[in-house]
Amino acid sequence: MIKHYSVLLKESVDALNCKPDGIYVDGTLGRGGHSLEIAMRLQTGQLYAFDLDEQALTESQLRLAEVADRVTLIRANFAQMQDELNLRGVYGVDGVVMDLGVSSPQFDDAQRGFSYRYEAQLDMRMDQSQPLSAWNLVNELDEKELSALLWKYGEESYSRSIARQIVKARAVSPINTTFELVDVIKKALPAKVLNKKGHPAKQTFQALRIAVNRELDSLETGLQAAMSLLNPNGRIAVITFHSLEDRIVKEAFRKVSSVEKIDPRIPLLPSQIAQPKFRLISRKPILPSGEELAENNRSHSAKLRVLERIGD
Numbered sequence: 001m002i003k004h005y006s007v008l009l010k011e012s013v014d015a016l017n018c019k020p021d022g023i024y025v026d027g028t029l030g031r032g033g034h035s036l037e038i039a040m041r042l043q044t045g046q047l048y049a050f051d052l053d054e055q056a057l058t059e060s061q062l063r064l065a066e067v068a069d070r071v072t073l074i075r076a077n078f079a080q081m082q083d084e085l086n087l088r089g090v091y092g093v094d095g096v097v098m099d100l101g102v103s104s105p106q107f108d109d110a111q112r113g114f115s116y117r118y119e120a121q122l123d124m125r126m127d128q129s130q131p132l133s134a135w136n137l138v139n140e141l142d143e144k145e146l147s148a149l150l151w152k153y154g155e156e157s158y159s160r161s162i163a164r165q166i167v168k169a170r171a172v173s174p175i176n177t178t179f180e181l182v183d184v185i186k187k188a189l190p191a192k193v194l195n196k197k198g199h200p201a202k203q204t205f206q207a208l209r210i211a212v213n214r215e216l217d218s219l220e221t222g223l224q225a226a227m228s229l230l231n232p233n234g235r236i237a238v239i240t241f242h243s244l245e246d247r248i249v250k251e252a253f254r255k256v257s258s259v260e261k262i263d264p265r266i267p268l269l270p271s272q273i274a275q276p277k278f279r280l281i282s283r284k285p286i287l288p289s290g291e292e293l294a295e296n297n298r299s300h301s302a303k304l305r306v307l308e309r310i311g312d
């Protein structure tokens, strides 16, 4: 089994203030690190853990065997958490954790095609039953769509020249594998970029992965679902790994935790101004400790933001 190191584990689960009889959601089960930590704090409570990836559910079932009576595993997108929980008779929750993105086992399993480090078919699907894969995007989008995708989800400054090079290469034969795509990307980049630190395909691979899995749409919907499910004093803890995710979380949390700006010319009593239903636990994100940074390279870009539903 490929090891998965859970990022900001203690910080995020502590932030939920778990009650032994509470109802919790782990939106991103992965290898069950956060789920196990939450479930161990429950007695009569229940944890509902979501993942799109069949393998994540199978492997976590073993890891969570000792707390199986307190955990319900659900193979679904966390964007659908409200419907999925309602189906199970759950209409309110005391905490939600989301540890976004791809897990180390997904990255490190060469066959999944997430990594530019291993040769594999272009795939990148978290949900392997979904028809759309990275192959379809790379081989079927037109040049303009490809360039827009690389810019929007990868913030790739050379999006246009990479898109042009992809279209040129696939006119000869389809781009089937990760290494074929890396070669095409390298051809599109100037020497000064190729000689810089960091892999030249990093941003393109990030962009494709986000698009294949519709990660940012799911995040926006999932956050709204979590907020509507949250009981008074309940909390949402979200761990992000890049600026696009973090911006969405930061903005969604800011919006529900601040007083709506009202035209000062409108005469309103303080009691007539709607007060926010949520509060931020800290204005700045919580970052991994020096110890965690030293132990786990993947934690370097991690940021934790926590929101609380104000008590009635």
Ligand SMILES: C[S@@+](CC[C@H](N)C(=O)[O-])C[C@H]1O[C@@H](n2cnc3c(N)ncnc32)[C@H](O)[C@@H]1O
Pocket: 004, 005, 006, 007, 027, 028, 029, 030, 031, 032, 033, 034, 035, 050, 051, 052, 053, 056, 076, 077, 078, 079, 099, 100, 101, 102, 103, 104, 126, 218, 219
């Ligand atoms: C970073 S890993 C989570 C690791 C986990 N916290 C642990 O400690 O083992 C992210 C997991 O969330 C899943 N995932 C990502 N986006 C999802 C979504 N929208 N709905 C459900 N699962 C998702 C991925 O398949 C992956 O297994």
